[in-house]
Amino acid sequence: MMTEVHSTLDARNLSCPMPVLKSKKALKAIEINQILEILATDPGSMADIPAWSRTTGQELISSEELGPKNFRFLVKRLK
Amino acid sequence: MGRILLVCDSGATDKLQTLAMVASGAVTNDVEVYIFFMHDAVYALKKDAPTEPDVTSVFPEVAEKVNQARKEGKIVHWKELLEDLKELGDLTITACVQITEILGLEKADLLPFVDDIVGVSSLAEQAMLADRVISF
Numbered sequence: 001m002m003t004e005v006h007s008t009l010d011a012r013n014l015s016c017p018m019p020v021l022k023s024k025k026a027l028k029a030i031e032i033n034q035i036l037e038i039l040a041t042d043p044g045s046m047a048d049i050p051a052w053s054r055t056t057g058q059e060l061i062s063s064e065e066l067g068p069k070n071f072r073f074l075v076k077r078l079k
Numbered sequence: 080m081g082r083i084l085l086v087c088d089s090g091a092t093d094k095l096q097t098l099a100m101v102a103s104g105a106v107t108n109d110v111e112v113y114i115f116f117m118h119d120a121v122y123a124l125k126k127d128a129p130t131e132p133d134v135t136s137v138f139p140e141v142a143e144k145v146n147q148a149r150k151e152g153k154i155v156h157w158k159e160l161l162e163d164l165k166e167l168g169d170l171t172i173t174a175c176v177q178i179t180e181i182l183g184l185e186k187a188d189l190l191p192f193v194d195d196i197v198g199v200s201s202l203a204e205q206a207m208l209a210d211r212v213i214s215f
Contacts, residue, residue: 015153017103017160024107024167055080055108 003074006034012070016044020052025073027058027077035061038073049073084209086202090119092157093134093145094215099157099164101213106168113205114161115197117175120215121163122182124174124189158190165192173197 009026011019025064027036038049046063053060053075061074083105087098098114105112116124122181123131134149136142148154164170174189176198188197 017100017107018155020107021103021160021163021167052107 005037005074006030006037008037010039011045012039012041014040015042016048019045020044020048023052023075024056027075029036030077030078032064032077034077036075036077038071038075039071040071041069043069045073046070049075080111081210082111082113082208084202084212085112085215086113086117086212087114087120087133087215088117089215090123090132091135092131093136095123095157095212096134096154098215099160103160103164106132106164106170109168111169112164113171113173113209115173115202116193118178121174121178121184121189124193125184126188126190141154151200158192162192171195173201175199175202 007026007030011022014022019038019042023036023038026038030036037067038045040049046065050060058078059076061076062072064072065070066072085098085102087094089095102112102114102183119157122128134142134145145154149156161172165172172193173195174193174197176196179185179196186193
């Protein structure tokens with residue numbers, strides 16, 4: 001079953017710390033229980049987006065490496 | 080989530096950039112951040128600060144590549160980062176009163192994201208309130 005995405009953040013071609021910083025902004029803009037899709041090319045994102053989700057109490061639904069330096073994350077806003 | 084105190088006394092671009100990077104990691108992870116700028120770092124906060132020096136390094140290749148990346152806009156400037164973080168989380172930015180007095184600076188002479196000019200007692204208080212203190 002496809003997960004419904006409520007908002008997409010295109011953070012491709014942004015380097016650290018901008019993908020996480022913009023993710024935080026984007027998450028604030030959606031409602032609780034809605035899902036944010038994050039697209040990134042920064043290699044640090046693979047560690048940073050999960051770490052940010054964990055420490056801020058959000059749910060990382062998935063993290064995928066679609067190709068070389070091409071990442072996709074789904075984060076559910078829990079608070 | 081927690082609280083950290085960042086102290087910076089350097090006006091070197093690489094130190095200020097590192098400070099802003101650490102602050103951004105903390106703010107995005109919901110950590111409360113208090114920054115105390117001292118000495119040369121206060122001068123870097125002047126609205127009319129002179130042209131910013133290039134990043135320096137003991138390794139010429141590092142300086143060359145980082146400065147090139149800055150020119151190409153691949154690194155977000157520390158001032159821009161701090162400005163963004165103010166909107167995003169709990170960040171307080173202060174400047175040391177002693178150096179502002181010596182340089183004849185008022186709060187209005189400093190960048191708008193500076194919250195206050197404070198002394199060492201405030202710094203000590205913040206150090207005691209913080210879970211971690213990091214200096215640059």
